[in-house]
Amino acid sequence: MELKPDRRDIADLPAQYQTFCHNILHFIPAEQVFVDPVRTYAYSVDASLYHITPKIVVKVRNLKEVSLLIKEAKKQTLPLTFRAAGTSLCGQALTDSILVVISEGWQNHSIADNGQKITLQPGIIGSEANLYLRPYSRKIGPDPASINYARIGGMAANNASGMCCGTADNSYKTVEDMKLVFADGSLLDTADAVSKKNWAAGHKEMLQELTALHEEIHADKKLEDLISHKFKIKNTTGYSLNAFVDYDDPFDILKHLLIGSEGTLALIAEITYRTVLDHKYKASSLMFFPDMREACLAVMKLSRPLVSAAELLDRIALKSVEDWPGVPSYIKTLPENAAALLVEIRAENQTALRKQIEQVKEKLASMSPLMPIEFTDVKAEYELLWQIRAGIFPAVGGIREIGTTVIIEDVAFPKEKLADAVMTLRECMNSHGYEDGIIYGHALDGNVHFVFTQSFSSSEDKDRYKVFIEDICSFVVEKYSGSLKAEHGTGRNMAPFVEFEWGKKAYSIMTRLKKAFDADNILNPDVIITENGNLFVENIKSMLPTHDIINKCIECGYCEINCPSRNFTFTPRQRIATQREIARLKATGEDPMLLKRFEKDYEFLGNETCAVDGLCQTTCPVSINTGNFTKQKRSMAVTPRAKDTAAFITEHFSGVSSMVKLGLTGANIAHTVIGTHAMDYIAGKLHDIGGEKIPRWTKWMPKSGSTPKSSHRGTGIGLKVVYYPSCVTRMMGPAKDDDDQRQLGDVMISLLQKAGYDVILPEDMDKYCCGMPFESEGHFEAADRLSAKLEKLLLTCSSDGEYPILCDTSPCVYRMKRVMDKKLKIYDTVEFIHDFLLDKLNLQKTDETIMVHVTCSARKMGLIEKFRAIAEACAARVIIPERVRCCGFAGDKGFKIPELNESALDHLNEEIPSGCKHGYSNSRTCEVGLAAKSGICYQSIAYLVEECAVRH
Numbered sequence: 001m002e003l004k005p006d007r008r009d010i011a012d013l014p015a016q017y018q019t020f021c022h023n024i025l026h027f028i029p030a031e032q033v034f035v036d037p038v039r040t041y042a043y044s045v046d047a048s049l050y051h052i053t054p055k056i057v058v059k060v061r062n063l064k065e066v067s068l069l070i071k072e073a074k075k076q077t078l079p080l081t082f083r084a085a086g087t088s089l090c091g092q093a094l095t096d097s098i099l100v101v102i103s104e105g106w107q108n109h110s111i112a113d114n115g116q117k118i119t120l121q122p123g124i125i126g127s128e129a130n131l132y133l134r135p136y137s138r139k140i141g142p143d144p145a146s147i148n149y150a151r152i153g154g155m156a157a158n159n160a161s162g163m164c165c166g167t168a169d170n171s172y173k174t175v176e177d178m179k180l181v182f183a184d185g186s187l188l189d190t191a192d193a194v195s196k197k198n199w200a201a202g203h204k205e206m207l208q209e210l211t212a213l214h215e216e217i218h219a220d221k222k223l224e225d226l227i228s229h230k231f232k233i234k235n236t237t238g239y240s241l242n243a244f245v246d247y248d249d250p251f252d253i254l255k256h257l258l259i260g261s262e263g264t265l266a267l268i269a270e271i272t273y274r275t276v277l278d279h280k281y282k283a284s285s286l287m288f289f290p291d292m293r294e295a296c297l298a299v300m301k302l303s304r305p306l307v308s309a310a311e312l313l314d315r316i317a318l319k320s321v322e323d324w325p326g327v328p329s330y331i332k333t334l335p336e337n338a339a340a341l342l343v344e345i346r347a348e349n350q351t352a353l354r355k356q357i358e359q360v361k362e363k364l365a366s367m368s369p370l371m372p373i374e375f376t377d378v379k380a381e382y383e384l385l386w387q388i389r390a391g392i393f394p395a396v397g398g399i400r401e402i403g404t405t406v407i408i409e410d411v412a413f414p415k416e417k418l419a420d421a422v423m424t425l426r427e428c429m430n431s432h433g434y435e436d437g438i439i440y441g442h443a444l445d446g447n448v449h450f451v452f453t454q455s456f457s458s459s460e461d462k463d464r465y466k467v468f469i470e471d472i473c474s475f476v477v478e479k480y481s482g483s484l485k486a487e488h489g490t491g492r493n494m495a496p497f498v499e500f501e502w503g504k505k506a507y508s509i510m511t512r513l514k515k516a517f518d519a520d521n522i523l524n525p526d527v528i529i530t531e532n533g534n535l536f537v538e539n540i541k542s543m544l545p546t547h548d549i550i551n552k553c554i555e556c557g558y559c560e561i562n563c564p565s566r567n568f569t570f571t572p573r574q575r576i577a578t579q580r581e582i583a584r585l586k587a588t589g590e591d592p593m594l595l596k597r598f599e600k601d602y603e604f605l606g607n608e609t610c611a612v613d614g615l616c617q618t619t620c621p622v623s624i625n626t627g628n629f630t631k632q633k634r635s636m637a638v639t640p641r642a643k644d645t646a647a648f649i650t651e652h653f654s655g656v657s658s659m660v661k662l663g664l665t666g667a668n669i670a671h672t673v674i675g676t677h678a679m680d681y682i683a684g685k686l687h688d689i690g691g692e693k694i695p696r697w698t699k700w701m702p703k704s705g706s707t708p709k710s711s712h713r714g715t716g717i718g719l720k721v722v723y724y725p726s727c728v729t730r731m732m733g734p735a736k737d738d739d740d741q742r743q744l745g746d747v748m749i750s751l752l753q754k755a756g757y758d759v760i761l762p763e764d765m766d767k768y769c770c771g772m773p774f775e776s777e778g779h780f781e782a783a784d785r786l787s788a789k790l791e792k793l794l795l796t797c798s799s800d801g802e803y804p805i806l807c808d809t810s811p812c813v814y815r816m817k818r819v820m821d822k823k824l825k826i827y828d829t830v831e832f833i834h835d836f837l838l839d840k841l842n843l844q845k846t847d848e849t850i851m852v853h854v855t856c857s858a859r860k861m862g863l864i865e866k867f868r869a870i871a872e873a874c875a876a877r878v879i880i881p882e883r884v885r886c887c888g889f890a891g892d893k894g895f896k897i898p899e900l901n902e903s904a905l906d907h908l909n910e911e912i913p914s915g916c917k918h919g920y921s922n923s924r925t926c927e928v929g930l931a932a933k934s935g936i937c938y939q940s941i942a943y944l945v946e947e948c949a950v951r952h
Contacts, residue, residue: 001604003569004030009037017055020076020098024058027068032059037594038601041581042574043099046083047556049405049454050091050492051541054081054099061105063179063187063269070267071185073098073522081524082263084122084151086557086573088158089408090491092262092527094539102153102267104567104906107883111136117176119272122153125561130278131882138275141169144487145390149558149619156271158489159236159260163309164344166445167234169276172242172259179270180258183518190255191272209516210250210257213509217244223505230502234412234447234486236260238498238528239510257513262489263524265517279308279346281353284382285360287341288334288370292426292439295339296419299443301363302343306356311342311389312422312443320395320438326384338370341443342389344382345375353377392440394621396451397554402545404453406554409469411476412486415446421480422448428475432468447486456540466537473497490528493536498528546583549629550576552622559616559626564888564904569609572616572626578602607633609900611890612776613856634778646774646782653727653786654766660731695895700931702732702924707766708745712752712759719757721832722797723748724790726809727769728924729940735928739918739937740947748808748829751946755840762797770807772815773891784819791820801825806832808940810922811891814857829922829942830858834866838873841949849877851912851919853938855926856886870941871920874948879916883907889929901929908933920944 010021013035021035034040034057044053060066073080081095084102106123115136120129126147130139142155143162150160161170177191186202189195200207217224224245231242243256258268289295292314299310315338322331345360347353357375364373376382397406413421422439429437429450437452455461476482477500484501485494499507514521514529526535545551559572570578578598585595612627638646649656707730708723725745734741752759762768768790771783794805801823807813813828820826827835852871854864864880871878888894888904912934919938921927927938 001601005033005035009035013055016076016078017098020072020078021056023072024069028058028060028065032061033057036597036601038578038598038605040099041598042570042578042605043083043086043101044094045541045555045573045577046086046088046091046093047554048089048091048094048491048493049407049541050094050539052091052094052096052539054095055097057099057101059101059104063181066100066102066181066267066269067185067187069100070181070183070522074184074520077520077522079522079525081527082153082157082267084153085125085146085149085560087146087150088154088491089410089488090485090493091539092158092489092491092524093154094492095524103151106153106269107907115275117272118275119177119270120152121270122151122156122268124152126150126152126155128882133275133278136275137278137280139278140273141165141174141276142171145393146556146558149556149561152271153268156259156268157262159240159487160489161234161442161445161447161487163311163442164346165276166304166442167231168304171271171273172240172256174274174276175255175259176272176274178255178258178268178272180255181267181269183266183520183523187269189270190251196251206516207250209512210253213512214244214248214250214253217241217509220505226503226506229481230483233414233483234442234445235483236487236489237483237485237494237501238490238507239265239513241506241509260489262491262527264514264528265523277348279348281347281350281377282344282379282382283353283357283375283377284342284344284385285373285375286385286388287343287364287373289339289341290335290368290370291337292339292422293419294368295341296422296443298364298367298369299341300415300418301367302360302444304444306345306359306363307343307444308346309342309344309442310444312439312441312448313340313342313389313392314426314439315339316436317392317438317440320399321388321391324388324391324395327388334370342385343375344386350377389440392438393449393451396438396453398552398622400453400552401455402551403457403543404455405541405543406451406453407465408449408451408488409472410441410447410449410486410488411472412448412483413446413476413480414482415444417480417482418443418446418448421446421476421482424475424479425450425472428468428471432464432471434468442487445486446482462537462540466534469493469536473500477501492527492530492539495526495528495530496533496535542580542584544580544583544587546576546579547629547632549632550579550624550626553620553624554622556621558619558621559624562615562619562885564611564613564886564890565609565900567906568888568900568903569605572620572624575602575606575610575626575630576624578606606630609893609897611856611886611888611893611900611904613886613890614860615856615886618860631775631778631780635780636778638778643779643781646779647785650769650774650782650785653769654764657727657731657766695892696898698928698932699737700735700928702735702928705729705731705733706743706745708749708761710761712749712761717756719755720760720803721752721757721836722760722762722794722803722805723752724762724768724794724797724805724807725765726807726812726924727766728809728812730766732924732928734939735931735937737937738931738939740939740943742943744808744924744940744942747940747946748806748942751833751837751942751949752806754946754949755837760797760803762793768793770812770816771819772812775815776891783815787815787819790816791824794824794826795821798824804832804836808922808942809924810855810857810861810863814861817861828858828861828863829940830863830867830870831861833870833942833945834863837945838870841945843873843945843948844950845874845876846944846948847876848918849879849913849916850875850944851916851930851934851936851938852878852880852941853884853887853919853921853926853930854880855921855923858922859885867922867941870945874944879911879913881908881911883911887926887929889923889925891925894925894929898929898932902933905930905933909935912936918944 080098144160441448610630614627617625771786774783894901930938
């Protein structure tokens, strides 16, 4: 499929957009510009309840592209919206105009002053920033629940906070400097005196307006007091007017105004934070109280720095997770009106931690908890408590009625009013029919979230939601002087209420700010400042059911960080959103031609380029495995002829294996005769012509593999293991340029013998396969037929499960463990070496730096730390790239669609240090793709361990 804009799709755009598109293609690569209806629709959702389809999506990768793009949009007077991860909950990352995606290419960082400061580009994920700071025992201040998925650009633009940062350590309080791109395309670096001088010379009117507003606010005591009061609690409604109260210098005012401005004033292209201490010692307590009022009264006695967090959980919230594995059984016995507080304490040492625990107990001595208050500083125990807290929102998404939308709202109250306000909130929810809605949140900051599910299938549904939100706004503002948005940003669902919360005078200042920064209103219009009072009930997304596997998706986007195709075609969220639109088009019958286009384009964008690795499930709040959905789709598309072919292969697997080996031998001979350059050129041309029918050759293409023929004796100490080399390693040997030219089977047997094992090899192995390649392509019957035959063989060889079974390819082991008799004790290379061999081997470390790739299947089996332990036992320095998860080779797709593999490994080379020559993994096909991308030899980790192992 052609991934560049089609001129016919461009021709379907309105005239101004056609001009814009043609012009930007002169300076932005065509593959970064999407105008077709399918890919633009894929970007039409974020984590909010809204759906708006952009006319054009542009992925920008540097400042120059952004500046030129904005200038062109200004020239055509076309609105644009910036987006990073799209985890926004209020619709601020959506547009019906031009969506500018800022993620890839925006991931540089630097650390200064021994970790006291960190400079970050907007494409960096929040948790990655903290990973960079870990050696300094520091972290960034903002700590939203989405920190593992949200990117810095969105976190700063929304002034995201979280459980521990409160109002003291959020982006507003910890920002040091910024690089900005304004609505005229101009650039400003607030840390650079020359940049400030040059920018100021061309923006005198803007700076004069900032100065004038500063003077007006300070001259109006009532307004100044209002602003100060509003920001004593969490508040992300409207612009950060506290910048005028807290600062005098125009540039200080400017950069603090940009925090929380949601891309409506300028783009934050880089931000420097002052970091905060990441305390080593922690303790947590899950406290239970008779009701919500008592829990709120308890939290009103607590404050920072004594406690770091105090999370409120109502009884309905606790019920949503009480059946989860590991959740204490006593939670089920709590009274109907009970509520909980999850309190965390952090300290620099154990003595201080103990002292703070006692102080908290003293503060709460007058309260009446349902059971004695106890803290735990055992990591596994307090992490379990926080898993309960983290599971609340996903639990609602998992149990919601299909077709409904999960809505999470976010308000804050002065802490002294918290108890009464929360009770009023509960009454309001009940009176509008949201009795099952959950109340929880960061009670230490007076910040409360409420979550409920809502169908929008009728006008009555929409009206009920509309009146409910209006009533919420009324009592939050008028009765309790609270914030309508505490930390999620204003977005589309609170923009109509900004003036209601702030009043006419403060709102007029906000409108003047918008005009001063963006006179043509091209930066994210209708977000924060809008004249549309119904904006919050327009463009509600449709959640039509499409398939049982994916129906529960809440479109949060948490899956996307793991997806190998995320920068090539679709992410899991986009696959699901597109499938929902296909279901809608089928149900309505409104546009048969558009439906045909969606179904046709989805085949490549959603189906063929899905690696079906299932890593999306590991970060999905409702545990959706989009890979399984893709396998189901592939299964439904299997033709009778393809089914017959798969059946033939299963019955003649040995012969097919021989043909593969013969092909690899022929390719290796050709490589040897004509050389790498000529082979690469010829094979590349053939692949371009033949597409997926002709595999893409690289110099790392394996030679023919071999099958070990007979069992081997160890040292006679009675240890036995069944070694089953997968069909992949039997067919694919080392590449011509691999450092160790031995077959993996020979290496593995040598290693097992060094550890004293008798090695039992199954007979006639070339007839057998676990079925994994067939399952991936949707040939379930063939896969199950093969695995059943192999299962029978392994039961015999292992003496009905008495002996452990070692298989050398992690994806195969992952399937075997899932589908085979549980009597079989099946181990991956990494797991077996770690659990059974390390203590039996005398390992002599190399002084090398090595790369390690943990395959997707190994990650799902929880083998990351075991992999690390093995590698560190053998090499002086071990690097496991943080941004590389699944390699995207996906069985044979790395040969057929090499772009998928290349895209998935986009960040691999930047993490390989100079002089590093070796990489290790535990899947032969993955190793081929890793070597092709990196240019260094990748082989099984067994090679490294065997090389370092000296016989006892």
